[in-house]
Amino acid sequence: MLTFILRRLASMVLVLWAVVTLTFLIVYVAPGDPFVRERDIPVEIVKQMKARYKVEGPMWNQYWSYMGDLLKGDLRLSLKFKERSVNQLLGDGMPVTATLGLAALLIATVGGIWLGTLAAIRQHTWVDASAMFGALALISLPTFVIGPLLILVFALWMHWLPVGGWTSWKSLILPAITLAGPYVAYIARLMRSSLLEVLSQDFIRTARAKGLSESRTVYRHGLKVAVLPVVSFLGPLAANLLTGSLVVETIFNIPGAGSYFVQSILNSDRYLMMGTTIVYCSVLIVLNFLTDLSYTWLDRRIRLHE
Amino acid sequence: MSDAVISQPGAWSRLRRNRTAMISLGLLVFIVLFAIVGPWCFDYRPAEPSKAQFQPPSLAHPFGTDLNGRDELSRVLQGARISLLVGLCGALISFVIGTGYGMVSGYFGGRVDGWMMRFVDILYSVPRLLIIIVAIYAFDKELKEWLSTHGWMGMVGFSRIALLIVVLGLNAWLSLARIVRGQVLALKEQQFILAARALGQSHTRIILRHLLPNLMGIVTVYLTLTIPQVILDESFLSFLGLGIQAPQASWGSLLSDGANVINPVRSYWWLLLFPALAMSLTLLALNFLGDGLRDALDPRQKR
Numbered sequence: 001m002l003t004f005i006l007r008r009l010a011s012m013v014l015v016l017w018a019v020v021t022l023t024f025l026i027v028y029v030a031p032g033d034p035f036v037r038e039r040d041i042p043v044e045i046v047k048q049m050k051a052r053y054k055v056e057g058p059m060w061n062q063y064w065s066y067m068g069d070l071l072k073g074d075l076r077l078s079l080k081f082k083e084r085s086v087n088q089l090l091g092d093g094m095p096v097t098a099t100l101g102l103a104a105l106l107i108a109t110v111g112g113i114w115l116g117t118l119a120a121i122r123q124h125t126w127v128d129a130s131a132m133f134g135a136l137a138l139i140s141l142p143t144f145v146i147g148p149l150l151i152l153v154f155a156l157w158m159h160w161l162p163v164g165g166w167t168s169w170k171s172l173i174l175p176a177i178t179l180a181g182p183y184v185a186y187i188a189r190l191m192r193s194s195l196l197e198v199l200s201q202d203f204i205r206t207a208r209a210k211g212l213s214e215s216r217t218v219y220r221h222g223l224k225v226a227v228l229p230v231v232s233f234l235g236p237l238a239a240n241l242l243t244g245s246l247v248v249e250t251i252f253n254i255p256g257a258g259s260y261f262v263q264s265i266l267n268s269d270r271y272l273m274m275g276t277t278i279v280y281c282s283v284l285i286v287l288n289f290l291t292d293l294s295y296t297w298l299d300r301r302i303r304l305h306e
Numbered sequence: 307m308s309d310a311v312i313s314q315p316g317a318w319s320r321l322r323r324n325r326t327a328m329i330s331l332g333l334l335v336f337i338v339l340f341a342i343v344g345p346w347c348f349d350y351r352p353a354e355p356s357k358a359q360f361q362p363p364s365l366a367h368p369f370g371t372d373l374n375g376r377d378e379l380s381r382v383l384q385g386a387r388i389s390l391l392v393g394l395c396g397a398l399i400s401f402v403i404g405t406g407y408g409m410v411s412g413y414f415g416g417r418v419d420g421w422m423m424r425f426v427d428i429l430y431s432v433p434r435l436l437i438i439i440v441a442i443y444a445f446d447k448e449l450k451e452w453l454s455t456h457g458w459m460g461m462v463g464f465s466r467i468a469l470l471i472v473v474l475g476l477n478a479w480l481s482l483a484r485i486v487r488g489q490v491l492a493l494k495e496q497q498f499i500l501a502a503r504a505l506g507q508s509h510t511r512i513i514l515r516h517l518l519p520n521l522m523g524i525v526t527v528y529l530t531l532t533i534p535q536v537i538l539d540e541s542f543l544s545f546l547g548l549g550i551q552a553p554q555a556s557w558g559s560l561l562s563d564g565a566n567v568i569n570p571v572r573s574y575w576w577l578l579l580f581p582a583l584a585m586s587l588t589l590l591a592l593n594f595l596g597d598g599l600r601d602a603l604d605p606r607q608k609r
Contacts, residue, residue, distance in 0.1 A: 011424075011427075011428065014428070015428050015432065018428070018432075019432055022437070023440060026440050026441060026443075026444040027440070027444065029444060029448075136590060136593050136594065136597075137586070137590060139589075139593065140534065140585075140586045140589035140590040140593060141582070141586050142538055142541055142542065142545075142558075142561070142585070144541075144542075144545045144558075144561055144562065144565055145561055145565075145578070145582045145586075147565070148564075148565040148568050148578065149578075151568065152568055152573065156568075236430075239433050242433065243433055243434075243435040243436060246435070246546065247542060247545060247546065250545075250546065251565070261436070261439075262546055265439055265440070265443045265548065266547065266548075268443075273440065273443075277436050277440060280433055280436055281432065281433060281436070284433055
């Protein structure tokens, strides 16, 4: 177990370094000087600005100085948001994105497991058929269709919930549902096929044979094993939720890290873009690691149990 | 020596009995045909503005008109052409890379396999869409400049589409590589591969003539499931303003336009409904067809 953890830690550092370097290279080769404006700016001022924003010298020097700052935890200044550092911007944005992501994660797992289980124990009935059809329909509908539709119905017609922004807990509901939508469907499909397979195995037949009630068989014995694929999907799910929040934050006008990322691309705000990419990647890599760890742990416990 | 292909008896007839899959197949054929021949069937003017702003659906404009008075039916049709093109070409790129990578990894096995799969694992943990967005940001202007300085002025309008296809295709091959590798690991233990080797055939020949034909089933399934994924990713980028650019349209950019004009006083519902319907039906059909193909090729997993 310890070697497994150490090896994974080493590869995490490697991946992170690769991502940082790749992003740096892409940003470096990208054409367009951030300090070229329509108006002519005196050469001295451009020089001063370049020094202030640390964009001068050959590539290697820039790379090393960026890596040095990064190790100190300094993500540098934003080029667009005047006088604000990337650290401050992400410090404001990340908690918002994380709240949204966690709420969506909760909805997706709870809703998906519930729906999938329901479909599996009612296999070959209309409940199963409609749940699975609905799931596939949800997967095929992009979030930017679901989002505006929800706004239209619940905010503009019913006036139950706010249109957007980030003011009270009410403004969390619609974005979280929108973000979770496709993944409820995905997990439901995963859960259904996994539970069906588990329920056809020998130990379930034994449980039934010794006279356990059907609900006890399914919920106490079946679910525990069947939920494993869902656990291993949690890592990729977190990744998808984070990138999905780019769109959801844009639709609902939420001041999270995702909307900063989109703006940084549109504004060629290089340090904000690199900072967001690096922070996102670190979060994802750590989450993937935790998923793997919990999966190995769960899997082993179950094997010991049997 | 002729190629050895393990036949899949009854796969087609199993697929034909799957009613949802067959309806999906019919729908897809219809959509693709309509996207190809549509412009000759009616008044196709996707980029021509007129004074008739925000007209609801009527006989002259079955899908209504948009902000600039353009015929929404023409726009949806143009969207279909671009979205399907991006989806298909992107999926084909991912097919070439994924299958090739997976076959080499599985066929040579051992240390080669270990390193190649470790590399895939690493790529898996990189957030795909972030890298795609950064790459589009970086290479878009570059490609446009290159095209215009090398006498390809006519192509500049398509540079964004080409870039999207390549970048999305380069990012969708990971699952396919893993699946193909797994299949090859099982296949290469079989007698006919041993026989081919004993006859002194080269590795390349064995991979291309004996392994590849036996993989086509599973690869077709994943190709069918990759196309909707690429179409969704493209629409995601177009929605953020990083994909297809005006005056061209894809389903994603149309949906983004439709979502932008939603307001409580006047809902221009047709601008959201028709692109959403076109896109969702296509994705739904592709997903159903992919599921049906998988069931047909692998009867064990059939419900």
